[in-house]
Amino acid sequence: MHILIFGASGHVGSGLAQHLSADHRITGIVRSQPEAKTPYTPVVVPEWVERPQTVVDELGRVGTPPVDAVIAAVGGWYVDISMIARGVDSFDADYGSYLRGHFAACAVSEALAEAGGSDRIRHLTLNGVASVEPCAGSGAISVFGAAQEMLLRVAAEETDSVHYRELKVMAPIAGDDRNDLSGGVETIGLTTVAEAVIDIVSRPEDHELSTQLNV
Numbered sequence: 059m060h061i062l063i064f065g066a067s068g069h070v071g072s073g074l075a076q077h078l079s080a081d082h083r084i085t086g087i088v089r090s091q092p093e094a095k096t097p098y099t100p101v102v103v104p105e106w107v108e109r110p111q112t113v114v115d116e117l118g119r120v121g122t123p124p125v126d127a128v129i130a131a132v133g134g135w136y137v138d139i140s141m142i143a144r145g146v147d148s149f150d151a152d153y154g155s156y157l158r159g160h161f162a163a164c165a166v167s168e169a170l171a172e173a174g175g176s177d178r179i180r181h182l183t184l185n186g187v188a189s190v191e192p193c194a195g196s197g198a199i200s201v202f203g204a205a206q207e208m209l210l211r212v213a214a215e216e217t218d219s220v221h222y223r224e225l226k227v228m229a230p231i232a233g234d235d236r237n238d239l240s241g242g243v244e245t246i247g248l249t250t251v252a253e254a255v256i257d258i259v260s261r262p263e264d265h266e267l268s269t270q271l272n273v
Contacts, residue, residue, distance in 0.1 A: 059259070060123050062087065062170075064106070064163045065131035066098050070184060070231060070251070074131060077252035085122055087113055107158055110165035114173055125170050127180040127259040130163035132156070133199070135188065141197030152198040160206050164213050164222070171219035178221055180259040183210060184251075185226045185268075207268055214267060221262035225254055226270045244273045 059082045065071035066086025075084045075098040086098035087106055101120060106113050117125070133156035138144060160183055167181040188196055189203025207224055214222040232245040254271050 059083070059126040060085065061127045061129060061259070062117075062125045062166075063098060063129045063131060064159065064166075065133075066096070066100070067092060068131060068134075070248070071129075071131035072097065073231075073248035074129065074252050074255060077249060078256060082256075083123070085117070085125075106166075107154070107162045110162040111169060113166045114169045117170075118173075124174075125179065127182065128163060128167045128170070129255065129259070130160055130181070130183040132159040132163065133202070135186070135196050135199045137195040139195065141201075144198075149198050153202060156199065157202040157205055157209065160209060164209065164220075167220045168213075168217060171217075178219060180221045180223070180262050181210075182223045182225060182255060182259050184255075185224055187226070187228045189226060190228075210267060222267060223258050223262050223265055224268045225251075225258060226268060227251060228270050229273045246271060246273055 061078060061082050061084050063071050063075055063084060063086045066075055067088050071086065075086060078084055079097045084098040086096065086100050087103055088100045089102070089104045091102050092100050101116055103113050103116050141149065164181065167179045171179045183206060185203050185206055188200045189206060193200050210222040210224055227246055229244055229246045231251060232247045251271065258265050258269060
């Protein structure tokens with residue numbers, strides 16, 4: 059498969075690319091050219107969130123083969139003061155970096171399908187435990203994580219050309235030093251995440267729209 063990854067330069071995106079590149083062609087959409095060697099072919103589209111069509115245009119310009127699957131590993135998280143106390147500007151910034159990014163990735167999948175990609179584009183978003191549990195200090199991420207599933211459900215109702223699926227990783231992913239693992243918190247390895255990802259994008263019809271990956 060030719061897999062397109064949004065968020066390819068991040069911890070999860072690059073880890074997925076590393077695990078999947080042995081058996082699949084991986085293209086990563088990035089905002090700037092990576093300085094080091096990457097496990098994916100980088101395609102630089104600085105304003106892909108603001109202008110999703112530019113991704114399709116750039117893929118055509120550089121001559122990549124048709125895309126079979128899109129993985130959206132975008133967004134982030136933090137632990138801070140309360141969501142309300144952080145203020146509306148921070149809330150808007152979280153929306154822009156999280157839910158709006160997922161919307162743009164969906165728009166790219168729709169455009170790729172319309173442009174005549176593979177038989178039916180498989181679109182998988184990654185989500186986390188904050189989407190089902192209200193996480194104090196990371197409240198906006200909980201809000202947008204919960205909204206992400208509804209975004210996919212609406213998109214799925216409105217198209218016959220994209221398989222929309224979501225993988226909720228229900229524990230911290232190993233190797234990310236931002237995680238607070240004090241108290242014996244269990245993690246999920248990137249290999250396990252990659253195995254779940256490839257199973258869903260290979261056989262989307264065998265999975266519900268949202269799948270939980272537990273420890």
